[in-house]
Structure formats: C-alpha cells, structure tokens
Amino acid sequence: MKKIDNPQSAIDNRQSAIGNWLWLVFVLVWVAGVLLVDTLAAQGARGPIDWRVFRWRGPWGSDLFKFTAWLLVPLVLSLPRLDPGWFGLRRWRRADWWLLGGLAVAGAAAVAIIPLVPSLRATYGGVSSLPAAQRWIVLRHDFVWTVSWLLGWEFMHRYFLLRALLRSWPRYGWLIVPVFEGVYHLQKPPIEAAGMVAFSLVLTYWAKKRQNALLPFLAHFFVELELMVFRVVM
Numbered sequence: 001m002k003k004i005d006n007p008q009s010a011i012d013n014r015q016s017a018i019g020n021w022l023w024l025v026f027v028l029v030w031v032a033g034v035l036l037v038d039t040l041a042a043q044g045a046r047g048p049i050d051w052r053v054f055r056w057r058g059p060w061g062s063d064l065f066k067f068t069a070w071l072l073v074p075l076v077l078s079l080p081r082l083d084p085g086w087f088g089l090r091r092w093r094r095a096d097w098w099l100l101g102g103l104a105v106a107g108a109a110a111v112a113i114i115p116l117v118p119s120l121r122a123t124y125g126g127v128s129s130l131p132a133a134q135r136w137i138v139l140r141h142d143f144v145w146t147v148s149w150l151l152g153w154e155f156m157h158r159y160f161l162l163r164a165l166l167r168s169w170p171r172y173g174w175l176i177v178p179v180f181e182g183v184y185h186l187q188k189p190p191i192e193a194a195g196m197v198a199f200s201l202v203l204t205y206w207a208k209k210r211q212n213a214l215l216p217f218l219a220h221f222f223v224e225l226e227l228m229v230f231r232v233v234m
Helices: 007-042 064-081 094-112 118-123 132-168 173-187 190-210 214-233
Strands: none
Touching (some): 007 132, 007 173, 118 190, 132 190, 132 214, 190 214
C-alpha cells in the first residue's frame, strides 16, 4: 500500500524552512550592519552622521561597542537554541591539537614578516624603545582591547552567523563567513586582508566539520598574543 504523506508534517517542514531563511536574513543584516558601523567609526566617517559616536571606549582600552554588538547581542539572541557543544572539547579529535599547534606556528611566521612589509610595519610598529613601565602599559592595553573584541568576533562569525548559514545553506553557506571577514579587513593592508581570508577559510571549514568554535578562537587568540609580544620586543 502506498504511504500517504502527512500534510501537517509537510506544512511544519515548510514553515521551519521559511523560519530558518528569515533568521538567516536577520543575522546577515545584523553582522553586515555592525561591521559597517564599526568600520565607519574606526575611519572617522562623518556623513550623514558622525560615526565616531560608536567608539565606545571602556577601562584600559576595551572596546565596548564591539563587545556589545559582536558578543552580547548575538549571545542573547542565540540563547534559546544555544548548543554548548560548540564551545567544549568533546567534539575534538587528536589531530586537532596538531592543527592548533600548526596554526600557532603559522601565525608566528606571519607576525615575523611584519618588519619586511612596509605597510604592516607602519600599522604594527614596535614599542621596544619605550621604558619598561610604558611597554607594560601598552601590553596591558593591547591585551584588554583584544579580549574585548576577539570573543565577539569569533562568536559572531563562527557560531551566530555560521550556524544560521548551515541551517539554510549547509553545503556552501560557510563560505560567506570568510567573505565577511575579508571585506572587513579591506581597511587594513592588502596582504593582511588576504591572510585573513585564508585563515578564515581554514577556521570556518573546521568549525563547520566539527560543529565547534573553540579551536578557531584559540588559534586566533594565539596569533593576537604573538602580535602583542612582537610589538613589545621589536
């Protein structure tokens, strides 16, 4: 006997798909919007408003706009369907530890070429000529500032945005994440923007395969730590 499809099940599936696409549109608009606002604020744009009003500076150099728009708001919106497995170690495999180490080494190599590239050298100048007390202040400022945006950057891109993409476009949707990250970095030297795209392709693909965002955060954090050390000693 031919199986009779359940009309209610088909309706529910259709409504779920529509809901996922509407959620994806909202997430895309949110991520693109807050990245654009942050870029305009960083560049000091003044039309049609003075975008510098979004430079929300907190204690010790923290960036409260990024912390709020990239982490707090996406986290609150994600809470109803939050998957804790994305932030632990249970989905890792033994080889992933080697990958993390390799990414850390690759990051150190990328930082090491800064003195050889004029545009990077101008962007990430060293402070080794300063007295030790002032270098400590710079290091503390850089660390606090980095933590204030890095948590949100990784959560927003490799959880909030990536999960929305995977629900509605599971095969190729993940490629939009490197596009967003690359476009945002166009305000940086071209070699850095290209490096960010390559870095993002590796991290986002891994996050998609493992359904986990911890390794991308750790790899990105290690690179930022290496950059901080470079600035203090060079």
